[in-house]
Amino acid sequence: MKKIRIICLCMVFAAVANAQQKKFNKPLADSLEKLVVVDQVAAYIPTGEYKKHTPEQFEI
Numbered sequence: 464m465k466k467i468r469i470i471c472l473c474m475v476f477a478a479v480a481n482a483q484q485k486k487f488n489k490p491l492a493d494s495l496e497k498l499v500v501v502d503q504v505a506a507y508i509p510t511g512e513y514k515k516h517t518p519e520q521f522e523i
Contacts, residue, residue: 509516
């Protein structure tokens, strides 16, 4: 029974160590942040400079 507990503990430790090694992908985060801004502009009633856009311009 002790061996099973030790093996499980080692597996959990290895999984946690592997998860901590993943690096933050800054370019991906930046592009997703820009997509949020574009998505919010397209989702609401146009305001500001976007008020002048025609519906066709929003389709692009």
